[in-house]
Amino acid sequence: MIDAIKNQQSKINNLRVGTLPLLLLALVILAYLAFLFFAPQSPPKPDDTWTRIQNEKIVRIGIDPSSPPFIVDDGKGNLSGFDVALANELAHKWGVKIQWVYTGYDGLYDALNAKQFDLILSALPYNPSKTQDVFFSHAYFNGGPVLIVRGDDTTTTDLAGLQNKTIAVELGSNGDAAARKYQKRYNLNLKQFNTSQDALRALQRGAVNAAIVDPITFIDFQRAEADTGAKTWRVVGKSLADENYIIAVRRDAPTLLREINAVIDSLRRAGKLDEMQKENF
């Protein structure tokens, strides 16, 4: 019996590990993890792009001038549209002139990284697959579908408030896709039209309770109907499916990115972005 106990004790002793090696192992692992978290970062490199813009007083902007209502070339080299207005605001705040660089849409990112221009401002949707290649600014416009009700509807606050009601959409549009997503949940009765304008007209004459359309069409429709004694409208809540438009800069231009974001944020706070939409859509 005593032998058996001794034998067991001996086995346990064999399993014991010295304190020092374990302590060292733990310290090494923790030191490595601490290094990963607290390793000193190399100082940021100066933003040559921003420096050049300031020195030369010229910002070079890459565009595909075939994206109405964001950028339109009238065929004589005169540009207009929402993105052009935003570019003018950037240039005005920075005290620089704009040099437009025309590039096909598919080549915009490559041309940016080849330093053919300083930034892309060209109805560019946010693209998560490009976040390792470029920096994106804060969004300056959301083109996702929105819920519209008549101005005299003061009670609807979201889609849930439209249970069992009829919603007008453009057949096949992103608004239609968003509406189908919520159709069962809220028991929505969807009525499809061939165009967003037809959907809004149905709302105008009271044939439906709400419409889901893209904001560009809505603003355009509002303007077109403004003189016809049309009813007032109300956009309810936020976009039902985000389609954010952003500006892209190279990853070696963090200062330029900050300056762009500062302008976008100040325009938004001042309500200027909304005004620019109404002027250009």
Place this chain on the structure above:
Amino acid sequence: MSIISFSKSEKRYPVVSWLVRAALVFALFCLVWAFAAPPPILVTLGAPQTVQTLHPKMGIHTRMTDEVETWKIKKNYEMVREMGAPYIVEFFPWAYIENQKGEFDWEHADAMVDHARAQGLTVIARLGFVPPWARPNDTSTTYLDAEHYNDFGDFVAAFTEHFQGRVEHLIIWNEPNVNFEWGQRPPDPAAYTELLKVAYARAKEKNPDVKILAGALAPNLAPPNSTDAMNDLEYLDKMYQAGAKNYFDILSVHAYGWKSPADEAPSPDRVNFRRTELLRDIMLKYDDGAKNVMLTEGGWNDHPRWTKAVTPAERIQNTIAAYDWCEKTSWIEACALWVFRTPAPTYTFNDYFTFVTPEFDAKPIYYEVQKYARGE
């Protein structure tokens, strides 16, 4: 009793020993957390399915070629079946399968074919994409010179043999009438016909019943002697002149509508959906009317700003009208439009050709086509 224990020091410095233990446990947890990976998802073929549809010629081009995860391949084909389309066209890049001469990796291709067949789908395989070993340096993946036609023939033979009983339709090359699909060289219908002859002979050696599809031409109005592209009507005519007639079983056609409705009458100076009829006329001109036509690409785009796009509603109406036209046209064997879904978005107008998003959200066009297939 703890397995890891400390001898005399444990009694002398109990706080230190517990701190060391805690540090060890924490460090081991971090290591496990850092390196642990979940096991791969088990995806089975499942019970054999059949496509329920009133329109058995309906098809769609799928793009599972670059889809890595098997569950997505399965889900993709399930959704095609549920839409009611019995035919799919799928791309099988030569370079992916025979990356070294004579060494074949069928794993991904098998997964695509087996999952498609499990859903009751008929696979039409498009072959192309030249591996580096079969072309000079600094050439594109569509470059193949005559010296390597037999290498392609070897691949076609191996593909035919491997998939005998599973894949019975092969499209030889893609849009060879376009410069960038012909190795950045001016289109050459005689050279393509030579390639077709090699592929046809090698495939039939292995399986006399396999159907060879030729053409898959890009519809276009390129001016004569353009180095970028050759007019598809001219190209097909020259294929016949080069002796292509006896080296294909079915003509593959790409039928894009651009801004025109599906029922717009064909005309040599317009690219529209029914341009297919003009290609058919050339077949008749060469007394080749006994063969059928398969549409292996085509359709409409509903990007809000692309110059060749239509509205979403027009896209839906045109698409259903196109399927209907195929159903009623005796010499059309299948009608596979572009494109069901891509593995990732491109954030360009190309995303507006799809029926389903990369996240598997069905677009309205999917539901409308499904209603058509069900007769609703």
